Amino acid sequence: MTRVRIDLFSSLDGYTAAPDGTSDNPMGEDWGPLTASYAATRTFREKVFGDDSGAGTTGIDEAYAAAFFTDVGAEIMGAAMFGLHVNADDPNWKGWWGDEPPFGCPVYVLTHSAPRPPIPMAGGTTFHFRTGAIEDVLAEAAVAADGLDVRVGGGIRTARAFLRAGLVDDLHVGIAPIVLGRGNRVWDDLRGLELTHTVTSEVAESGTIHVTFRR
Amino acid sequence: MTRVRIDLFSSLDGYTAAPDGTSDNPMGEDWGPLTASYAATRTFREKVFGDDSGAGTTGIDEAYAAAFFTDVGAEIMGAAMFGLHVNADDPNWKGWWGDEPPFGCPVYVLTHSAPRPPIPMAGGTTFHFRTGAIEDVLAEAAVAADGLDVRVGGGIRTARAFLRAGLVDDLHVGIAPIVLGRGNRVWDDLRGLELTHTVTSEVAESGTIHVTFRR
Numbered sequence: 337m338t339r340v341r342i343d344l345f346s347s348l349d350g351y352t353a354a355p356d357g358t359s360d361n362p363m364g365e366d367w368g369p370l371t372a373s374y375a376a377t378r379t380f381r382e383k384v385f386g387d388d389s390g391a392g393t394t395g396i397d398e399a400y401a402a403a404f405f406t407d408v409g410a411e412i413m414g415a416a417m418f419g420l421h422v423n424a425d426d427p428n429w430k431g432w433w434g435d436e437p438p439f440g441c442p443v444y445v446l447t448h449s450a451p452r453p454p455i456p457m458a459g460g461t462t463f464h465f466r467t468g469a470i471e472d473v474l475a476e477a478a479v480a481a482d483g484l485d486v487r488v489g490g491g492i493r494t495a496r497a498f499l500r501a502g503l504v505d506d507l508h509v510g511i512a513p514i515v516l517g518r519g520n521r522v523w524d525d526l527r528g529l530e531l532t533h534t535v536t537s538e539v540a541e542s543g544t545i546h547v548t549f550r551r
Numbered sequence: 552m553t554r555v556r557i558d559l560f561s562s563l564d565g566y567t568a569a570p571d572g573t574s575d576n577p578m579g580e581d582w583g584p585l586t587a588s589y590a591a592t593r594t595f596r597e598k599v600f601g602d603d604s605g606a607g608t609t610g611i612d613e614a615y616a617a618a619f620f621t622d623v624g625a626e627i628m629g630a631a632m633f634g635l636h637v638n639a640d641d642p643n644w645k646g647w648w649g650d651e652p653p654f655g656c657p658v659y660v661l662t663h664s665a666p667r668p669p670i671p672m673a674g675g676t677t678f679h680f681r682t683g684a685i686e687d688v689l690a691e692a693a694v695a696a697d698g699l700d701v702r703v704g705g706g707i708r709t710a711r712a713f714l715r716a717g718l719v720d721d722l723h724v725g726i727a728p729i730v731l732g733r734g735n736r737v738w739d740d741l742r743g744l745e746l747t748h749t750v751t752s753e754v755a756e757s758g759t760i761h762v763t764f765r766r
Contacts, residue, residue, distance in 0.1 A: 513762070537760050547760075
């Protein structure tokens with residue numbers, strides 16, 4: 337049965353990196369420290385960086401990284417995460433995920449701008465652009481997922497919109513043991529999330545605290 | 552050798568309860584959920600609630616609770632934590648910690664109001680009132696601690712002032728697995744604290760995440 341999943345990165349003080357909107361370093365300078373333990377895993381090295389040497393960590397972080405890529409049948413993301421705003425006037429701009437994005441499934445991009453046709457990419461990813469309510473986009477994505485899960489990929493405002501609307505079954509937050517003191521706030525407007533979900537936590541060898549909300 | 556210690560409670564979203572300034576429920580309604588796992592420990596039941604039946608949890612939370620009361624030779628707290636503002640005009644007001652406060656050592660209360668004489672209490676606690684710089688009060692407390700530790704008890708603004716000034720050797724934060732969405736922010740202005748301290752974390756049976764910064 338389809339579940340709706342979100343994975344987020346947070347610092348101890350509840351921030352995720354603020355994207356700076358440039359394609360050289362789109363996620364901002366704090367993204368590296370925030371995601372370092374994930375980037376070190378065998379799965380991320382292979383799936384995101386194309387390193388098929390088998391190198392990378394294999395502990396608790398790797399278990400979450402592997403799960404991240406398992407059983408996702410459709411993805412939803414905000415326009416900024418696709419990179420729509422970077423070249424907003426170029427109808428041929430295909431986002432900043434490269435020629436073969438690491439999704440391998442339909443990706444629904446939420447946008448307020450004019451509709452544009454779907455963009456099929458190598459590796460099974462097709463970007464679709466939707467302007468409707470998040471509930472409607474989710475319903476379409478759930479059909480497309482065909483029994484697999486729908487992941488709300490981000491950014492943080494998109495994730496919180498789905499959480500606030502009560503649409504998310506599984507939230508995983510990887511909390512890096514660092515204090516950023518700045519960025520986009522992960523947890524705003526989510527008071528009482530522990531009342532509708534069961535919370536469990538474990539600490540990885542890297543020091544990353546993995547917190548999971550599940551209903 | 553004297554170390555300077557702080558213990559704090561936080562929610563997952565980085566809030567501690569906002570005191571509401573009434574003596575009926577001085578710590579505010581979120582304080583209970585935030586500290587529930589600590590209040591359930593054998594040590595807290597005995598030391599704070601006077602329950603000497605031996606009841607209470609005995610796991611990881613209890614280990615931190617027992618450490619909380621060990622080797623503290625002097626305490627520093629803000630005026631609000633003493634309760635100074637509740638009866639600011641009453642020179643005979645002895646704070647809201649009761650006839651036998653759970654400190655058992657000299658307690659230095661930071662205040663901007665007029666000096667007042669020390670207040671000796673039952674159980675070895677004496678409240679001293681100081682208007683000087685936090686470095687000077689810490690120096691005096693360290694002498695009084697006589698080789699034991701100095702604990703900065705709170706509130707949160709006092710704790711952050713000592714942390715920002717680089718005066719704290721050990722910070723322990725007990726993170727309750729709840730999202731408060733409101734309160735006083737624990738982590739503000741502490742960017743990079745992990746660069747001067749070593750961070751370790753463990754998850755208690757209760758779900759509380761114990762994060763320790765140590766230098």
